[in-house]
Amino acid sequence: WQETENSSINLCSEGVDLNLIQPNLEEDVSTESLLANKKLRSNVWKEFELTMLDDGTYKAICKCCKKDFVAGNRAGTSHLKYHIGVCHNIILSKRRKYGSPKLDIPIFDQQRSRDDFSRMVLAHGYSFNM
Secondary structure (H helix, E strand, O other): OOOOOOOOOOOOOOOOOHHHHOOOHHHHOOHHHHHHHOOOOOHHHHOEEEEEOOOOOEEEEEOOOOOEEEEOOOOOOHHHHHHHHHOHHHHHHHHHHHOOOOOOOOOOOHHHHHHHHHHHHHHHOOOOOO
């Protein structure tokens, strides 16, 4: 090998691995750092806060009861969805926000019921002995 230009040196003849000099930038990005930059698409993240621990792992902390759960690239969100369904603080906060449903109690009207029955008998040709 020879020097082709003044700035280039033949490193192969010196036994130096070129990959050590110019590392692949894609290999430098760890999978855990991808989680921090990745958009969290699940609706469960509205109720949880994602935090990184000192050892590099992630925890999902419930915003209502402060309970922590495993989070990460392979952890999934099914266990977080289950917690949303059973967390009493989340259920109570949604009840306060949206209110409890109002039930309309139907009022029975004897005359209307008699008129509806008469129309049914006449419309379908039923016998009068019902």
